[in-house]
Amino acid sequence: MARGTVFKYGDNVDTDVIIPARYLNNPAEEELAKHCMEDIDADFVKKVQPGDIMIGGFNFGCGSSREHAPLSIRAAGASCVIAKSFARIFYRNAINIGFPILECPEACDKINAGDTVSVDFSTGVITDETTGEQFQAAAFPPFIENIIANGGLLSYLKARL
Amino acid sequence: MAMTMTQKIMADHAGLESVKAGDLIEAKLDLVLGNDVTTPVAIDVFRNAGFTKVFDNEKIAIVLDHYTPCKDIKSAQLCKKARDFANEQNITNFFDVGCVGIEHALLPEKGLVGPGDMIIGADSHTCTYGALGAFSTGVGSTDMAAGMAAGENWFKVPEAIKITLKGSLKPYVTGKDVILHLIGLIGVDGALYKSMEFTGEGVASLSMDDRFTIANMAIEAGGKNGIFPVDEKTLEYCKDRFTRPVKAYEADADAVYEREVVIDLDTLEPTVSLPHLPSNTKTAAEVKGMKIDQAVIGSCTNGRISDMRAAAQILKGRKVADGVRCIVIPATQDVYMQCIEEGLTKIFIEAGCAVSTPTCGPCLGGHMGCMCEGERAVATTNRNFVGRMGHTASEVILASPYVAAASAVAGCIALPEDL
Numbered sequence: 001m002a003r004g005t006v007f008k009y010g011d012n013v014d015t016d017v018i019i020p021a022r023y024l025n026n027p028a029e030e031e032l033a034k035h036c037m038e039d040i041d042a043d044f045v046k047k048v049q050p051g052d053i054m055i056g057g058f059n060f061g062c063g064s065s066r067e068h069a070p071l072s073i074r075a076a077g078a079s080c081v082i083a084k085s086f087a088r089i090f091y092r093n094a095i096n097i098g099f100p101i102l103e104c105p106e107a108c109d110k111i112n113a114g115d116t117v118s119v120d121f122s123t124g125v126i127t128d129e130t131t132g133e134q135f136q137a138a139a140f141p142p143f144i145e146n147i148i149a150n151g152g153l154l155s156y157l158k159a160r161l
Numbered sequence: 162m163a164m165t166m167t168q169k170i171m172a173d174h175a176g177l178e179s180v181k182a183g184d185l186i187e188a189k190l191d192l193v194l195g196n197d198v199t200t201p202v203a204i205d206v207f208r209n210a211g212f213t214k215v216f217d218n219e220k221i222a223i224v225l226d227h228y229t230p231c232k233d234i235k236s237a238q239l240c241k242k243a244r245d246f247a248n249e250q251n252i253t254n255f256f257d258v259g260c261v262g263i264e265h266a267l268l269p270e271k272g273l274v275g276p277g278d279m280i281i282g283a284d285s286h287t288c289t290y291g292a293l294g295a296f297s298t299g300v301g302s303t304d305m306a307a308g309m310a311a312g313e314n315w316f317k318v319p320e321a322i323k324i325t326l327k328g329s330l331k332p333y334v335t336g337k338d339v340i341l342h343l344i345g346l347i348g349v350d351g352a353l354y355k356s357m358e359f360t361g362e363g364v365a366s367l368s369m370d371d372r373f374t375i376a377n378m379a380i381e382a383g384g385k386n387g388i389f390p391v392d393e394k395t396l397e398y399c400k401d402r403f404t405r406p407v408k409a410y411e412a413d414a415d416a417v418y419e420r421e422v423v424i425d426l427d428t429l430e431p432t433v434s435l436p437h438l439p440s441n442t443k444t445a446a447e448v449k450g451m452k453i454d455q456a457v458i459g460s461c462t463n464g465r466i467s468d469m470r471a472a473a474q475i476l477k478g479r480k481v482a483d484g485v486r487c488i489v490i491p492a493t494q495d496v497y498m499q500c501i502e503e504g505l506t507k508i509f510i511e512a513g514c515a516v517s518t519p520t521c522g523p524c525l526g527g528h529m530g531c532m533c534e535g536e537r538a539v540a541t542t543n544r545n546f547v548g549r550m551g552h553t554a555s556e557v558i559l560a561s562p563y564v565a566a567a568s569a570v571a572g573c574i575a576l577p578e579d580l
């Protein structure tokens with residue numbers, strides 16, 4: 001479960017704005033957290049509270065393969081990202097580090113910035129508590145669920161090898 | 162079940178008779194790549210999970226190319242961490258300052274990747290090696306760690322878009338113009354999760370360098386990979402380089418594609434991408450006269466010898482415009498040496514360019530040419546996102562080496578014939 005306030009962004013949020021290359025020379029999570037989203041929303045790190053939810057449009061996380069991107073969003077305090085679609089490397093990275101992401105175009109259209117939203121990861125149900133509306137996100141295939149259940153890709157591998 | 166080229170490579174590496182789009186598979190890897198930004202993160206993930214030994218010290222490549230020669234103390238620490246790991250694990254394909262080149266130009270040149278390979282790299286432009294008929298795709302650091310530990314990883318078998326190329330390119334039109342045009346056509350997520358399979362009689366007319374440039378930017382259309390058929394030019398390129406047996410896969414005649422895009426190479430014009438998305442394309446002629454402060458010629462997209470020759474052809478006997486900085490970065494030491502031997506370096510320096518040792522440098526706003534607010538660059542790189550080459554209020558226009566060099570001379574976006 002996650003519950004928090006929504007920060008909303010548009011289509012094609014790329015990993016260069018999620019965490020600019022000028023900060024990649026220090027991959028410590030607390031450092032990444034300080035600069036998350038600063039090139040498109042300098043207020044994000046000032047306002048984000050633990051559990052808050054990020055909403056994007058199409059192709060969220062496009063661009064560079066830097067895993068620093070989902071790491072910085074998580075380290076900044078966000079509990080998950082909901083988008084209309086994810087760029088594939090970002091999608092893999094999030095799953096591999098065990099950071100929840102959900103695809104749900106309808107929720108992205110209808111939920112407003114600042115709404116309070118709760119997400120049930122086990123069912124994929126997204127509830128906008130401000131408006132009372134509910135949305136159903138696509139479920140993960142069992143294989144991927146298994147990776148997440150194992151606590152990420154490396155623990156999954158460790159268990160297998 | 163009919164398969165695409167990508168699907169056949171995946172099936173073979175997963176030990177399966179066949180696969181279809183949507184299948185989740187676990188496949189063996191021929192090479193795992195990382196750089197100075199992504200490897201240190203992967204090392205932590207690898208160690209934290211309790212792994213101590215890589216699966217095969219000859220099937221991992223670590224290339225210190227992004228911030229090198231180190232731009233500051235923190236990047237020196239990152240490089241040291243990668244270097245120490247490479248030494249400890251006896252990684253044979255470790256490339257440090259002095260022999261390093263930009264990873265996606267370097268690995269093909271060194272023969273470390275070739276037809277039929279299955280490759281992951283913790284760098285999004287790993288898709289470049291599709292030019293050789295390999296499946297290769299960019300991943301994150303955790304994937305790299307998994308690849309280093311197990312020599313395999315999980316994949317979702319992609320659907321494919323068939324990109325049929327017809328005819329041949331006009332003078333001053335290059336692979337860069339092909340891929341920018343294509344991204345303009347289908348959008349930055351036009352190939353999301355999909356493989357882009359290039360085919361058609363037009364392929365034969367494209368040089369290997371053109372193919373590398375095209376495959377390199379598959380990711381800018383959201384593609385999982387971009388792949389070319391293996392032909393005479395591929396084999397010629399691999400000769401004396403790639404030592405493993407060549408495996409040339411071909412798509413089945415009845416393979417299923419999500420859609421087909423036809424590109425008539427004859428009709429293409431020099432193309433640019435305006436800020437801030439690679440899909441924001443115009444012909445260079447349409448935006449002629451846009452003022453620039455900087456020109457960058459290099460990167461994993463266009464830092465190969467044919468790119469250097471193209472730029473030199475334009476810059477020869479000319480001068481970079483007053484007020485414009487033109488930075489030329491050969492992508493590898495071999496390309497650098499060739500530039501010297503062919504007299505290209507002299508042409509660049511006489512024209513007033515800064516010529517650098519191989520590095521990613523300005524491409525990602527790392528060093529060697531960051532811009533401040535209000536500045537605009539024309540660059541042969543592959544991304545023009547907000548802040549990509551420095552300040553968030555600076556701009557990057559993507560172009561071919563011909564257009565970048567002509568623009569450097571003109572001081573604004575220009576075509577070679579304008580000079």
Ligand code: SF4
Nearest residue numbers: 263460461521524525
């Ligand atoms: S040249 Fe640019 S795009 Fe290519 S690997 Fe380096 S930073 Fe990435």
